[in-house]
Amino acid sequence: MKSKWWLIALFICLLVACLAPLASSSPDGLERVAEDAGFIGLGQDAPYQVIADYVFPGIENEALATILAGVVGTLVLFGAAYGLAWLLKTRRRRAA
Amino acid sequence: MHIPDGFLNVATVATTCAVSAGGVGGAVRMVGKKLGEKQVPLMGILAAFIFAAQMLNFPVAGGTSGHVIGAALAAILLGPWAAVLIMSCVLIAQSLIFQDGGLLALGANIFNMGIVASFSAYYIYKLVTWLAGANRRGTLIGGFLAAWFSVFLASTCCAIELALSGSSPFGVVLPAMAGVHALIGIGEGLITGVVLSLVLATRADLLQLQRT
Numbered sequence: 001m002k003s004k005w006w007l008i009a010l011f012i013c014l015l016v017a018c019l020a021p022l023a024s025s026s027p028d029g030l031e032r033v034a035e036d037a038g039f040i041g042l043g044q045d046a047p048y049q050v051i052a053d054y055v056f057p058g059i060e061n062e063a064l065a066t067i068l069a070g071v072v073g074t075l076v077l078f079g080a081a082y083g084l085a086w087l088l089k090t091r092r093r094r095a096a
Numbered sequence: 097m098h099i100p101d102g103f104l105n106v107a108t109v110a111t112t113c114a115v116s117a118g119g120v121g122g123a124v125r126m127v128g129k130k131l132g133e134k135q136v137p138l139m140g141i142l143a144a145f146i147f148a149a150q151m152l153n154f155p156v157a158g159g160t161s162g163h164v165i166g167a168a169l170a171a172i173l174l175g176p177w178a179a180v181l182i183m184s185c186v187l188i189a190q191s192l193i194f195q196d197g198g199l200l201a202l203g204a205n206i207f208n209m210g211i212v213a214s215f216s217a218y219y220i221y222k223l224v225t226w227l228a229g230a231n232r233r234g235t236l237i238g239g240f241l242a243a244w245f246s247v248f249l250a251s252t253c254c255a256i257e258l259a260l261s262g263s264s265p266f267g268v269v270l271p272a273m274a275g276v277h278a279l280i281g282i283g284e285g286l287i288t289g290v291v292l293s294l295v296l297a298t299r300a301d302l303l304q305l306q307r308t
Contacts, residue, residue, distance in 0.1 A: 024161035082140030
């Protein structure tokens with residue numbers, strides 16, 4: 001069981017992602033400063049959108065769309081960072 | 097604190113991209129040399145946790161919100177170079193998939209929230225645990241202070257980049273960014289402390305791993 005501790009940890013991460021609809025929707029620190037100092041207008045939107053603003057496209061219920069975006073992102077990042085770490089470790093073993 | 101495209105001028109974009117590319121390259125080399133078997137899944141877990149936790153904006157004073165950066169937690173558990181890699185993964189995914197943080201501003205975002213936040217947190221944590229002892233108390237105090245300073249210094253760097261780009265004068269943007277993020281840093285410190293005490297209670301060996 002101990003060798004699979006990360007399964008439990010990943011489950012906790014997914015639970016955290018499910019709390020995302022409860023997050024404050026106020027502007028964050030930088031956005032707030034940009035509004036107050038009058039340079040928010042300089043910001044440009046991305047040339048394309050995938051899951052823009054953490055809302056999964058095509059789902060009416062906004063809370064559900066946010067949770068889905070969070071779950072997808074959490075799994076993508078677990079896979080990406082795990083994969084990168086595994087690759088770096090394997091490459092070293094081959095070089096040695 | 098994700099900078100969108102348009103806030104930074106060409107010179108700042110080019111400089112921060114070059115510095116961050118060098119930093120990430122260094123991180124790949126250092127992590128490749130040092131990473132242990134047990135740390136591979138931990139890299140994945142920290143990236144997943146930091147992404148999820150960054151979605152949870154908490155309110156701070158006056159209709160403003162903030163979210164954790166997470167670099168301090170990663171730097172304390174895995175060291176600064178691994179933290180730079182983890183933060184880069186998170187920031188690249190946020191920019192490419194979630195349109196949070198500009199593509200051209202990615203270099204600046206990796207510099208502020210990856211490199212500056214990870215290294216400042218790591219050395220402040222080392223200093224505090226050296227002064228207060230590497231026990232539970234020292235770990236939690238060190239974690240809180242490391243997290244607070246990482247947010248404060250990242251926001252200061254962000255403000256300097258904005259001022260150098262001509263988006264806003266130094267005298268306006270520097271105190272505004274530092275002031276708001278001094279508050280957000282308290283949230284980062286508390287959350288980092290809670291997660292570290294959870295790690296101490298369940299997998300204290302992860303904190304030992306980092307020291308060797």
